[in-house]
Each structure stands twice: as structure tokens, then as C-alpha cells.
Amino acid sequence: MMPLYGAIEAGGTKFNCMIARSPEDIIAETRIPTTTPHETLAAAIAFFQPYASRGELVALGIGTFGPVDLQPGSPTFGYITYTPKPGWSMTDFYSPLQRALGVPVAFETDVNAAAYGEHTWVEANRSLDPFVYVTVGTGIGVGTLVNGRPLHGLLHSEAGHLLLPRDTDLDPFDGVCPFHGACLEGMASGTAMNQRWGQPAETLGDDHPAWQLEADYLALGVANLVLTLSPKRIVLGGGVMQRAGLLQKVQQKVRMVLNGYIHTPNILANIESYIVAPGLGTRSGMLGAVALAKDLGKIEA
């Protein structure tokens, strides 16, 4: 019997759960609304339980909103730590799942899982290292792989909050980040767009100047990621990035901002294959959690 892998993509509004062997071999899927930790984790356990009790489930991968404690040996390893999401601060996510299902559990941030998914399942990405995934949605998150593994350190990447140049004459908006005001997320998240323009970003026409300004901020963030991590590819995903033409605007602006300093063909000539859309569409995180479950032994080795 072929082993099955469980996967959870845990977000602030819903938990997506999946049983699969690969993107081409998905056995079951469900969507659970994010309510209280107790109720939500119990519903997730109930979904996986039959596969675990039949011995088919061999591992579980979790990609979750955060911040989270990824440090093995820490007393709060596997917790969602200080999140603004009501009721979820200091929630032990890892242990209840691990105990109830009795299988090894890979525990990651949602964006590290998405990076891992894009890197594992998209053939063209497989050998590219370091590898970065950025999601631009309600918030902005950055997932990072180095030496094939999600980057863990003091915490994990929080590069959605990169501090960036701004021209207050051109754009007097103060940003929406409660910690930093005008950081990347504060200026360029969907939430920031909605508030700056006084209407939902998705209702702004393709020709609205909002999109060039959005590209300008995203490009500054991406340029700083290039300068710091020297990734071999950057994937830009998330709801906001689905706007037609935005990816191309970001590509052009990154090249302008770096201004010839990073002297490689990837930036100078082939930036459209260096900064790319997700190969897995909206399923990078979900399928990344499957890959994390599958590679659990390999990653922790």
C-alpha cells in the first residue's frame, strides 16, 4: 500500500486540509472555518483520524499563519506565539495533532510551506537555491529555503515587514502596520491598498495608478531580498499578485532599482524567468505541506 500524507494550510479564516501522495494524487480535501483553537484543531483531527487509524497516514505537514515557534527543544515549539488573531496567541498546534494522529508532524510557517511546495513540485524550480516565495494578500509574508530547507533562526523570515524607502511627497499615506507603519506590509498589502484608495483593491481598474505604486513598493522589497538572500528564483503569489500586469511591473521596477549592481543575466536579461508567478497557482502552501510531510525525515536530518 502506498503511504498517504496529510497536510494543513492554516489561515486566519480557514484551515485547508488534504490527504494526498502528490499534486496528481489527491485523495481527499476539506475546508474548516477558523474559529477557536480547540474547535478548529478538533475538526482537523477528525478529518485525518480515519486515515491514521487505518495506518495509511504516515506523516502530517502543517503550514500555518504565525508567528510560530519552530525551534526544536523550545518549551513552546510548535506553538502559534504572539498573533493578533483573537484567541490564538500561545496555541499549541503541533502537540494535539501529533498525539491524536500518532504520526510525525512537520511544522512550518504558511510561506515556508509555500516555498517548499513550489520548490518540490515545480520541476523548473527544483535545483534553485536559495529560493524565495512571497505572498501578497491581506498581509505580506516571505518564505525562504536555503540548502533545500526552510530557513529557521531566531524565529523565521518576517521579511513582509522590511523597512523601505518612501517619498512622502509622492505618497503621503502612513501605512497600516501597527508595528512599523510604512513597512512593506504596511504600504503594499491588500489591506494597505484598500485603506489608501478607500475602496477594495480588486475594484481598482487595471489603469489606476495604484498598481504602479504597488509595484514600486513590492520592487523595493524584492530588491532587498535579492541583495540579502541572493535567491536563484523568487515566486510572487497571493491574491493581490493575481492582478494582470502587476508581476511585469514589479519585474521592470526591480531591475531599475538595482540599477545594474547585481550584474547577472538573471536580473539584466531574464528577469521574467527570475521573478515568477507560482507554478501551483493558489495551492503552493497546501501542496507544500504535503511535500513537507513526505520529506520529513530528509529535512530534519
Place this chain on the structure above:
Amino acid sequence: MMPLYGAIEAGGTKFNCMIARSPEDIIAETRIPTTTPHETLAAAIAFFQPYASRGELVALGIGTFGPVDLQPGSPTFGYITYTPKPGWSMTDFYSPLQRALGVPVAFETDVNAAAYGEHTWVEANRSLDPFVYVTVGTGIGVGTLVNGRPLHGLLHSEAGHLLLPRDTDLDPFDGVCPFHGACLEGMASGTAMNQRWGQPAETLGDDHPAWQLEADYLALGVANLVLTLSPKRIVLGGGVMQRAGLLQKVQQKVRMVLNGYIHTPNILANIESYIVAPGLGTRSGMLGAVALAKDLGKIEA
């Protein structure tokens, strides 16, 4: 017979060369002025040659100014690539040394070597990963270790050029970086200080407002490194950092800028042991090159 390691710290004005087994066991040292590539590399080879021909030299470590090509298999692997240093663009640094001395050569950026030196030889740093070394001198450079190894990717870290917020009302200085103007190096390098204040930075008194402004820019850069790489320790070295009180100003400002977002004791309570001065003083790069030579097999495995 105990094996000997050769090391070169290659800078724009001088090449420091060393034969050593460890920081406590240094056999010979010399300083070669950086003139033409041919002349400079020949003088370095002449220094190491006797140890190589007696079979005592088992490996050489190079930490060099750049940018450099670190990509094994690249046709220009081991080259200094597009440097503003006259005469040095597209200089093959690795091959002449490797051929003349007949030993394995570790080839790295000066700052990656410095990071490696601090991580290898300073006991308290040894298990901390990721690990970052920043030099603030004529220019600003950032060396990065992840999973114990120097971070290589598209190129290597170029985070000295991080793009940062600025307040043009408070500081109308446009920066000295020929590529980005007001990037980190453009605003906070020794060169930038000299030009902004119209006098050499070392002649500015400890109470001059220059030092708080300097700390403000360095803190923005360090904060972005924390957000992106999540290092477990950051070492701030280089000539400018030797100013009394500057390190403490940077520590305080980093905590202010992150504003509680990175919710860990390292930032909130113990930042003085998180952002630190080099344990090896001005010899991080040199002794890092020794360590790179010593660990050559381990790193490339």
C-alpha cells in the same frame, strides 16, 4: 607533522597573507600592497610557495573584496567580476593560486570569511545559526552563514546596499553610492560620513550628532537583516564601528525600529549579546580565511 593552512585577506589597498594552524598558532604573516593583479598575486604566491613545496601547506583560504563568482562550474568561478577597482575586473584569483601552490583553495568574499572566522574561532558564536557579520568601513559589507556555511546563491550577499527609509527633511544628504545613492552603504559607510560632514569621520567628536545619525541608518540595515535572515547573532565590525558608544546606539535603535514585532528575549531583553563587536577584533577576515582552508572538505561536502 601538523598541517599548515594558508590564508589571504584581499582588500583594495593590501593583501594580508598568513600561515597558521589556528589563531593561537600563527607561523608567518605578511602584508602585500594591492597593485596590479599580476604583481599582487605573484607576491602572494611567493609568500606561500616555500610551505607548499615542502608539502606543509595543505589548503589555502581566500577572503576577497568583490563582487566575486562563487558558483562552482561557472566559467568565471573564482574571479573577481565587475569591481570598480581599476585593473581588477574579471581577474581570475582562484586558478593562479591553486595551480601555483597545488593545494585545495577555498574562495569566499571577505565578509563571508569574516563571518566564518567569528563563527569558528569565537566559542560563544559556534552553535549560532544563521550568523551574520557586517563590516562598516570605507564601504559596508555583509557576510552570512546558514547551516554553518557561507550563503551562496545568484551571487552572494550584497546587503551592504540595502534600500532604506530616509527622512530627507532631517537628512537631505543624497548618499554616495554610484548605483543606489542613498542605500545603506551610500548613507552610512565611512566614505558617506566623510562626504556628508566634510571632514574625516574619525575627526568628529563622540558628541557630534553624526554618530546618532550613523546609528540610525545602521539600525535600519540591521533590522532588515533580522527580518530577512532571522540570524541568531549579528557581529558589527569594521573601522567605523570602533567609535566608542556607536555599537550601543545601534543596539538601542534596532530595538526601537523593530518595535516589539520580533518578540524574542534576544531583541527585547538581551540585545547587547545579540548585536556584538567582533571577538577577533580586526582579524575576523584573516582568521576566517584560515578556518575556511581548514574546513574546506567539510564545507563543500
